[in-house]
Amino acid sequence: MPSTHEVANQVPPLGDVDTAADPALLEALHREGAGWAEAEVHAAGRIAGSEQAREWGRLANEYPPVLRTHDRVGHRIDEVEFHPAWHELLGTAVRLGLTAGPWQDDRPGAHAAHAATSLAWTQVEAGHMCPVGMTYAAVPTLRHAPELAAVYEPLLAAPEYEPGSRPPAQKQGLLAGMSMTEKQGGSDVRTNTTRAVPAADGSYRLTGHKWFTSAPMCDVFLVLAQAPGGMSCFLLPRILPDGSRNRMYLQRLKDKLGNRSNASAELEYDDAVAWLIGEEGDGLRLILEMVDNSRLAVTVWSAAGMRAATVAAVHHATYRTAFGAYLYDQPLMRNVLADLALESEAATALVMRVAGATDRAVRGDDSEAAFRRIAGAVGKYWACKRTPAHAGEALECLGGNGYVEDSGMPRLYREAPLNSIWEGSGNVIALDVLRALHREPESVVAFLGELDAALGADRHYDSAVARLRSGLEAAQAAGPGDPAVQFGARRLAEQMALTLQASLLLRHGHPAVADGFCASRLAGDQGHTFGALPAGVDVGPVIERALVKAA
Template sequence: MPATHEVTNQVPPLTGYDVSADPALLESLRREGAEWAETDVRELGVMAGGQQAQEWGRLAERNSPVLHTHDRYGHRVDEVEFHPYWHELMNVAVQHGLHGAPWADGRPGAHVARAAKVFVWGQADPGHLCPISMTYAAVPALRAAPELAAVYEPLLTSSAYDFGLRVPTEKRGIIAGMSMTEKQGGSDVRANTTRAVPTGEPGTYALTGHKWFTSAPMSDVFLTLAQAPGGLSCFLVPRVLPDGSRNAIRFQRLKDKLGNRSNASSEIEYEGALGHLVGEEGRGVATIIRMVNMTRLDCAVSSASGMRQGLVQAVHHATHRSAFGARLVDQPLMTNVLADLAVEAEAATVAAMRLAGAVDRAAAGHAEEEQLRRLGLAVTKYWVCKRAPAHAAEALECLGGNGYVEDSGLPRLYRESPLPSIWEGSGNVAALDVLRAMARQPQAVDAFFAEVDRAAGADRRLDAATARLRKDLAELGDPDALQYRARRIVEHLALVLQGSLLVRHGHPAVADAFCASRLDGEWGIAFGTLPPGLDTAAIIERGAPGFPAA
């Protein structure tokens, strides 16, 4: 039969590229003291951009986890079945230390190295990074109970992925989850009604209650909140007890989520489940906030990673697709859109990696870096995560109708993009936490401006924006008025921080575009509204996918 059409002007698959070939990421890696990890990051980047890992991620997301509450005989089992490729993704992540390596690695820059690996490997599949992030974040909270940390920390930082329900201390490595929010309270965790009753054995309690969201229900241990006699407290709850029996944790259902579909999120019920007190009774929020603070870093890193992925997809498409007699990438309006997306992605990456550096330096005892980490993480988590959905939508639109089709991978990115902003406290929670940090720790504000002022005098637009921010903060009034303006204040903080970092460390063309648009007001509301006179070609070049040398 005669051919009815010839396939032309179609974009080749974006595969076999190096996800880590991202100038902003690699420059940050070296600047923040983790240049020693570059070989590992590049190795993981090549793997993440390869056909095999991309297929792992696609099928793990397409075949969502399945809950089995009972076996064929009617016995309660409470297990979640994953696609085999989920375990392949998890195995690579654990072997490369994305889950807990910095806590066992004394080298400067260990948290930066891990953040870079999360950034690149998450572009194969972001869903499995939920239990990876929970495990990473559990360690500092668990250290509130040194006797528990001595037992479990080596397992949480082990490079062995050992899936299956067995006694945690008999495994080669374990994964941690978090079980914090309840249906009547959500982010207001002090409204929790789960009860913890002492069993008579020191430090051991029986927990009874219903948790609305439990991340990664097949984890080996969970950090959870419950009301003990002395108030809201934090507990370590194992899935399997020392005698090999299942702890009394009942899975009610898995959440049918917008995105993050390769990962299981569940409702669970504790029916006298045994847990071990972490920290002091009544100090549950203060204890588990150590975990939340670390997951905030991962939220920012993951959002920046998603922006980079969307940008690379858009630039790749525009480079290979023609319309109206010219390649899309050469058409002025598309160059504006692509350059604007590139500026946003690079600003997010530089800020997230700078804060990973602050985590490292704070762990080494640097007081000012600890204050910057405290305020900067809340600021950056709010803004970078808030920008991700709009960025994903615009990147998708660069592919036109092709971007709306599942085969392109952009719908998956779009569905994933709102999650980091919601995770561990939505936008309002993050913004209000910034206000609390500023009120309770004025030294954190000093550390923030000390960081910003390192770029003083380098760009008049940044200087003017910093002066306006200082003026606004000095004029803050009563608490209600302050809360009403919280989002605007945090946005201003985030933009000034990003501008300072780009002016000092970014490509001159990117810094110029950022300051002209985000700080000087030469910008619209949608992406693609940059002012004229910018070096858009240099900006877009930094957003192109990198392919390993043959």
């Protein structure tokens, strides 16, 4: 066929880059006491930013997992087959120490280092991080059963990836999942009906249905079930110590909007063997401890998605011309790009602050534990809520090319809403913030102390903090059950997140970033779409911080 045109004005591939070459991330890494891990974070960033790893991400989503319930002669096997790219991604994440390693790392800043490495690595593909994040979150809950923790925690923390169906104790490394949600209750796990019957050998037998269990090929699961003493938490292995399959049957895999590389299953427990964690009746509190830690993980993933989308948009605008000029140099596009970058930097600063607080709380700092309690919730609410709009705007920066799968932007867009659903939807999180205000006033004191540290740096910020104080006082006085307080819970959580992000940026961020964020997020006349930054914001340094160079 004769040539009819020349390919011109198309954007070159991003090439091999370092996703950790992010000023906001590296500054926060040092600020939170984990500067010693910078080389490790860069190592993860260079793998994540490679063309090879991006191809793994594409293939793992192009060829999603397949359920095999039976073998060729009719034996029940309940196995999920994955494309080899899934195993490359998941194996790399485990070898990078992104499972439960920080819980056995005595170095100050271990959890901040973990969050930074996760943020750099997750930019390549988010689906495989589900079992990684659950494994990280499982350890504190498992410790309520010291005998079980002594066996399983070192394996959950090991940087060894061993897929396959073998007894957990025979492996060099394990992955942990979570099995809570049932069809009749969703987030209201108090309505769960799966029952647990004590056995003579000290174990329990679980029978019931679970509506969503992600990553069903994990080695062990933390499961909620009704024991004689009430709702309880159990450790349930997929393969029993004698090598036989536990009575855990996969009914089907969910056909999801996004997160397609990761299997999410509907399953039945039919007299499945499990061991009690903690005491009977204490299950809800214990499993929520795991949820609390996995909330940090999903917030990190949202920040990673925003950074990846911002980099893609800025890269495209740097090379694409329209109407006689590069998009990067056109004023309105610069407004949009800078706004996307502001959102990304603010999310990174927030999640790294919460990760640092986690680290210090684990080491006995009660004030940081109180701060983490409420900051983790508002961070999860807001960063995860902002990600879908951010992904949509970044996609639009690429025009029609962004709507095509080859660009990678549709996958980011489909992935974006999930973190708002996982570990508590927006309403669940906002109401949790209200409970913290009422039941844990020390968390409010710690939170306001963080805001007070930036007073006087910006007039918009000072006004926002004053408004927030009034709102918090009114909410505390009325109580979490007041209908009017509940009606406004989302707005309150949003205000808390924005002022916290502003405080961090004012104290630690680039001056242009802090100024732009406060002027656009805290002033009373700001727009409600990306690209509505007010006149006078110095967008140049903001955009430049989102440019990445070859690794």
